[in-house]
Amino acid sequence: MALSDIVRSAEQALNKTAVKIASKRGWVPAISGYTGYGSQHSIRIYGRILAVDPNDPLPLAVDNPDDKSAQRGWRQFLTVQLPDHPFTVTVGDKHIHAHTDDNGYIDISMDNPGLEPGWHKARLSTAGAEEAVADIMIVDSEHPVGIISDIDDTILVTWLPRALVAAWNSWIKKTNTRTPVDGMAAFFARLRQAHPDAPIFYLSTGAWNTYRTLKRFMRRHGFPEGPMLLTDWGPTETGLFRNGMEHKKVQLRNLIIDYPHMTWILIGDDGQHDPLIFSEVIKEHPTQIKMVAVRTLSPREHVLSHGTLAPLAEVAKNARATVPIIHGQNGHVLIEEFAAKPFGAKPFEV
Template sequence: MSRPPLGATLEDGLNRRLVPFLRKRGWRPTTITYTGYGSPEKLRVLARALLTEDTGRTAADAGATEHELDEAQEAERGWRSFVTTPVAHLPIEVEIAGRTYPTRADRDGYLDLLVPDHGLTPGWHDVAVRAQGAAPATARVLVIGPETRFAVVSDIDDTVMVTRVPRPLVAAWNTFLRHTSSRQAVPGMAELFGHVQETRPGTPVLYLSTGAWNVVPALERFFRRTGLPSGPMLMTDWGPTNSGWFRSGQEHKRMSLRRLLIDFPEITWLLVGDDGQHDPDIYSELAREHPDRVRAIAIRELSAGEHVLSHGTPQAMDGGRASTDGGRIVQDEQVPVVRAPDGFELWRRLEPYLTSS
């Protein structure tokens, strides 16, 4: 058997020593739940087991409303989301529709449980997640019904939220130092998704990002504050893996998109991203391979200044290919591509393709 790389070995060793030390100082397991998704045939439940300091009294215990909790948490610096200690292999029970499914967290504390024949009807549901030694938690899940034929998958960074993530120093400032409430929404993106859902009622929106799972609670608050629709978020872990020091963000997106195509074989997708990273190439690749599964591609164009801050040059990473309205990915003109600097103009260019049969 091959040995895990040095990065994963060091991380595991640090956690093994840190967990008992923090437990002696009164830290206790807690469960962070993420929004899951699925079909009537199978459901994906997502969560993470972490050690957190036991303060003995939370804002919820004090009777704070959800809005007051959001305001208190928004005032925190972003780095607090990354000061965490996972609890590896912790026993966890998930209860769905009266049935209990025992499982364990993985080496990084993550729970990614696929439940067949779960018994939930299409729509939003709450499922119970009980980790050993932690207070019970509730995970939201979206069951997409068999009648759904159209859905949206969208990037987050610099697509719906201005973060300039590719540039390391700016990313560090936005992620670790700035208050989460200072993050800005890309103009018109909430309106774009609203128009899509009005045009095609019942359209689910899923988010696919190379960002870390740690920031999901902050992103959910950001979405509520800016009017972006709720939806499952498919993030990644920045730490070492069993194959290297860092995970590949591009491969994460490619694999997640292909999994969605497999999980929902009747759905065609609107792919939304930006030209500051690799979204145009990844989306184009998928459209060439599966032109019947991609209804359209919408790319938010960064300004020249944003491109310089993003990756050091004033041009898009794809060289500005298909930068005009009405561009196509494949020769038989099955997949339209639209580009614009904000959500308002993107919708104006997308609308004809989404309202036609």
């Protein structure tokens, strides 16, 4: 048996024991909805079911942008998930009955029951819990331009590849002290000005446990609303941790497939592997990538991020497509680059 299988089995056994203890103490199910998305043909709905202490004071709603509450980051990772737990999703007059996965997550794909482009709500329910709402962003399948952005070190200072630094930022610091990358909210606003109503998707290797913190962070700092496609940090059938690059590649391809007539602006940073991922996507879908914007980390940030002065990767110059690209250490520089070349820098062979 592989080490990942042993760790995964241990995690499941530990959570099973935690569920039994929680049940004896009178804990109850609590269901949460995450922002989903869809087209005029299909929709994707996300959420999670955990066991919680009913005597704990209820946290302020994530939809409250004035929420000033804060906690140490590690507290959002200490959860008792309810695997294989029955729930119901209601969209309009359509009901879907299903069960959570091994980590208590809800991930439902269904035909669009007639929702028009715009924002809608799905209702999530399970026995013994208060009903929850999951927002759904329905995008016109013929919309010309969409935006996909990384989160860590692109809009939020994390230094993610550097494990100890990232752990301090994610686990020790209070959730309301996270720092935005300077000028990036303004850069997003500039892109939306150039491409009105362009839908925005946030793609990250970050854990779903941080969803509410990230949503409050984005609202507090003026980033536009959009689905966040996060992941689970636990062990998998193939490794001790999920492959972050593979997660991003899969989600990028899913979006391109879901919206075949849309061209995309990809936004990331050079502190992780975003340039490599973008290069692969450009090779596979050269006509569907409109522009790439790369936030370049400073030498100090590179050292803190991954221990070297240079970027981990650059957008490859030997791909088969020609795609405009702009670079900048912050959003203000990217705005200047975009203003000078609204469709990116001069084309180059990537």
